[in-house]
Amino acid sequence: MRYVSTRGTGPPVPFRKALMAGQAADGGLLMPERLPDVSGDLESWRGLTYPALAFEILSRFTDDVPEEDLRALVERSYSPACDGAGFDTPEVAPLVPMGDLYLLELFHGPTLAFKDLALQLLGRLFDYELERSGETMNVLGATSGDTGSAAIAALRGKSNVRVFVLFPEGRTSRLQELQMTTAPDANVHCIAVEGTFDDCQRIMKALFNDGGFKARWRLGAVNSVNCVRLLAQVVYYFHAWLRLPPDLPNGKASFSVPTGNFGDVFAGFLAAQMGLPMERLILATNENDILDRFFRTGVYRRGEVRRTPSPSMDIQVASNFERFLWWRLDRTGEAVRAFMSAFDSKGEARIEPGGAPPGSDRIVSGRADRGETLATIERWYRRTGRVLDPHTAVGVKVAEELRSDVPTVCLATAHPGKFPDTAPAGAKVGHARLAGLDDLPARKVVVPNDAGRVARYIESVCA
Ligand SMILES: *Cc1c(COP(=O)(O)O)cnc(C)c1O
DSSP states (O other), rough: EEEEEOOOOOEEEHHHHHHHHOOOOSSOEEEEEEOOOOOHHHHTTOOOOOOHHHHHTTTTTTSSHHHHHHHHHHHTSOOOOOTSSSSTTSSSSSSSETEEEEEOOOOOTTSSSHHHHHHHHHHHHHHHHHHTTTTOEEEEEEEESHHHHHHHHHOOOOOOOOEEEEETTTTSSSSHHHHHHHHHOOOOEEESSSSHHHHHHHHHHHHOOOOOHHHTTOOOOOOOSSHHHHHHHHHHHHHHHSOOOTTGGOOOOEEEEEEEHHHHHHHHHHHHHHHHOOEEEEEEEEEEHHHHHHHHHOOOOOOOOOOOOOOOGGSSSSSTTHHHHHHHTTTOHHHHHHHHHHHHHSEEOOOTTSSSSSTTEEEEEOOHHHHHHHHHHHHHHHHHHOOOHHHHHHHHHHHHHHSSSOOOEEEEOOOOOOOGGSSSSOOOOOOOOTTTTGGEEEEOOOSOOOOHHHHHHHHHHOO
């Protein structure tokens, strides 16, 4: 399998190169050249464990990693580890009924958010590749809260990788910040940027697009600009579908996805393109609703970032949107370049009206504001005794509005214990993996919102 850029220039690259490159050389994002059709394999996959299913799916994208190596990497990524570092359930991503919906629990990894499902594998793949080449790498990531800790959990203590995490100062939850800054390992560097997550992501992209800087410091990406992360996320959509009752009417299910950077929901879109019987893919945003507005009107217009109870979704410029756009614009790099440059210069771009709907019939969207999110948490707590985290609650609220008559799976993207401030009064939401973080020493540097200043900090550490 080869990987091509959404901007359409530069040669296609093999899997291992796509893994290490992160972003494409022309500033675009890498995508598999074609998607495998697995619809004929679904029945034979029933009963596979999570790692076995992950191997079946990922092996179709990785013809330059020997099968036995891939199998071992996947097994280690998704096994419950005895030292408390791995997943805390052998199911990895349990599907549990909640009222007339299903919750897909993606928070059983070391940092209690869905980012672990991709990063546990990505970290091991990096290690594997660096062992083979004898090289080292500096991973640079931007986080709205959860990618940072998941990347640190996957890479801490490794001798061939340093991790630099940019996060918006004061805009993550307290526990999210502590999960990052209390890692004692010398290869972990937390950089608090005086700005928003969009600023962090812009700085990260600027440094990746500076070819000289990227090559000199051998930068690698853990954000969903790295397409391997998305491929790993495709797996749990299939895993969930395979665990629904086998006698679904017409075999279909819908999925609801709380969305920020458009990575998770785009993985669902890929799963559907690969043959997963999916009726609706419900994209749910909080008040930072640029994507909801796009899928309702075809106009992509930047707004101000607002603080909400679901900080991991406080994003206006969703980097993976470019991947969808590429698909929607018939995979023409030229059209993607025109759209993105209009958006960069005017803060607005649109899909020409008259064609197919912006979401290609499958993606439908909605939003939940602060009051609706908190009310959803209360309502489900009273009805079922279950506490939803505020991100999951956004997805559940929009699913209740947009579901049709097929089973609807709501992605539960974080454990409620990470966000105790939004839990209903009296509810117990703690988690052993979060206890005691307050007592550990924390380390971070605070840096102005400026790519040059971040670059100089990275150089001062690496030089
Ligand atoms: C990252 C994150 C999201 C948003 O996922 P995207 O892939 O950025 O759309 C939602 N919920 C939680 C808890 C997250 O950490």
